[in-house]
């Protein structure tokens with residue numbers, strides 16, 4: 524996606540800095556590997572990595588004094604143009620690191636916000652990203668003074684669309700108020716759409732999962748949705764919903780949405796709440812897992828933590844272990860949180876028939892069997908059953924219409940009242 528980044532920009536060369544808070548060196552390394560992917564997606568080249576094991580982040584400089592000297596040397600040796608710290612820096616840490624290192628200082632949040640800014644395509648997506656960016660900047664304006672003037676271009680300066688970043692606190696505050704208002708309006712519009720959907724009685728499944736797991740590839744394969752799917756983090760920001768017709772002729776709505784990642788910036792979760800809440804209003808959660816990724820367990824845990832944070836609970840979960848084609852043999856992975864697990868390859872289409880069967884089964888489970896005699900004046904109710912349920916028997920008798928049928932839980936009350 525070369526056009527997303529200004530080609531006149533000199534490619535940034537960055538050093539990645541991480542702090543390892545527990546004894547788990549491997550986890551710290553993986554987190555930095557992921558930061559490298561984030562940097563790559565944002566258009567920066569990683570020229571070195573530094574991890575410091577510490578009890579806690581240094582309150583003033585994130586890493587300790589000694590490590591700071593090491594980074595200083597490495598900056599010169601590698602000819603780096605900046606550093607990216609793997610955790611969100613406080614305004615003070617940001618300022619102090621800049622003073623000490625005399626280079627462009629960025630953090631994980633800034634990089635993620637930057638990627639989101641270039642990815643957003645719908646007006647809602649753009650508003651949400653801008654909101655998150657403004658909130659991040661607002662708290663850092665005093666410290667960010669030099670950073671902002673130093674940034675010049677590149678990571679941290681990109682806004683959604685062609686927008687230039689704003690540095691005036693008063694203008695930012697006004698803008699935040701306006702954005703809040705616009706987002707509220709969009710969100711009430713979304714509520715209406717959701718209401719219409721639930722009246723419609725078609726079950727809704729939200730496809731969730733770690734970024735790059737293959738969510739969009741899955742929806743594309745099933746429905747020719749034509750969503751951009753690529754080997755970059757956060758390829759998808761805006762939700763897409765498609766109707767899937769199952770093998771038995773029944774229908775279900777599938778929604779593909781933004782991926783999760785560890786240390787997802789708080790401001791982004793806030794700003795993207797209405798997008799992320801797709802999962803909350805769904806009947807079924809389809810959890811796509813990249814089982815070829817060595818970090819799979821941690822990624823699954825992150826997904827469940829994020830769902831918890833969003834207040835998503837009590838849903839039927841189907842976990843799809845994806846990218847099986849990359850493994851020599853099918854994985855024996857289990858997911859205790861899921862009611863169903865299927866091994867698939869979304870790219871090749873393997874396992875999708877079984878997934879189809881699982882969806883049929885869930886739809887069936889959500890139906891209630893009824894056997895009753897409807898008076899002739901209630902013929903409209905039978906029409907409802909015919910449309911959304913399964914009519915097993917319909918017999919016209921003297922007393923009324925004798926019906927045996929399976930009906931979806933959400934229209935059960937309507938037809939039996």
Ligand SMILES: Nc1nc2c(ncn2[C@@H]2O[C@H](COP(=O)(O)OP(=O)(O)OP(=O)(O)O)[C@@H](O)[C@H]2O)c(=O)[nH]1
Pocket residue numbers: 732733734735736737738739740741751752753754755756757758759760781782783845846847848849867868869870871
């Ligand atoms: N080998 C293999 N690659 C896959 C499979 N499914 C997806 N991929 C690749 O994985 C990468 C990410 O796929 P996406 O569908 O964009 O993943 P996503 O979960 O939508 O990612 P985000 O939108 O970034 O959160 C792409 O390069 C896909 O081609 C699969 O079954 N096998």
Ligand SMILES: [Mg+2]
Pocket residue numbers: 738739740751752758759780
């Ligand atoms: Mg996607």
